[in-house]
Structures are given as C-alpha cells and as structure tokens.
Amino acid sequence: MRHFLALDLKDDPALIAEYEAYHRDIWPEVRAHLHSHGVTAMEIHRLGTRMVMLMETDDARYDAQAMALATRTDPKIRQWEELMWKFQAPTPWTPEGEKWTAMTRIFCL
Numbered sequence: 001m002r003h004f005l006a007l008d009l010k011d012d013p014a015l016i017a018e019y020e021a022y023h024r025d026i027w028p029e030v031r032a033h034l035h036s037h038g039v040t041a042m043e044i045h046r047l048g049t050r051m052v053m054l055m056e057t058d059d060a061r062y063d064a065q066a067m068a069l070a071t072r073t074d075p076k077i078r079q080w081e082e083l084m085w086k087f088q089a090p091t092p093w094t095p096e097g098e099k100w101t102a103m104t105r106i107f108c109l
Helices: 011-026 028-036 065-074 074-087
Strands: 002-009 039-047 050-057
Touching: 002 011, 002 039, 028 039, 028 074, 050 065, 065 074
Parallel strands: none
Antiparallel strands: 002 050, 039 050
C-alpha cells in the first residue's frame, strides 16, 4: 500500500540544509525500525518548506498503531524524532500533537 503524508519544515535555510544532511544518511536504528514495521520503501520530497512523504508498506506486516507505539517507546527512535522536531513544523492542517499527516488523494490517472 502507498501512503502520502505531509509535514512542514521551519523556514530557516540552515536548518533545512541540516535536516537534509541527516536524511542523506539516516541512523541504522531508524532504517531497521521502518523495515521491521513493514515499510518497504520511503521517499521524502520538498518544495520550499512543505514536504511530502511517500511510504510504501507491506500490508501483511504494516500496523500504523504498532509502529506509532514503537516510535514512542524505543529510546533511539524517540531520540531521532526529538532531533527531527528541531527542524519540523506542523502544517496548518496537522492535528495537535501530531507530525506527518496523511493526505487525501483527489486524482489518479
């Protein structure tokens, strides 16, 4: 299954460059966390401060709630998420306390 999510970055060129540098070589624990929860592929694209993530998952293994729980309880993943929040900002449509927000498909050819 494919999931499209959106998130903003803080409007600071130095922070954006640092954020992109972290994503050129993500921590091995983050990579393992994603794979262990059924994420088979992931891309993040940016235009200005808006980011869109394409996440592909194996439906037999992917459980969004289990992945979210692991994100909150694994110390290394929490450390990564806290570090990333230095750069990230919620979109105007992001519910309070959340980060990446699912997008609604409005067209498919």
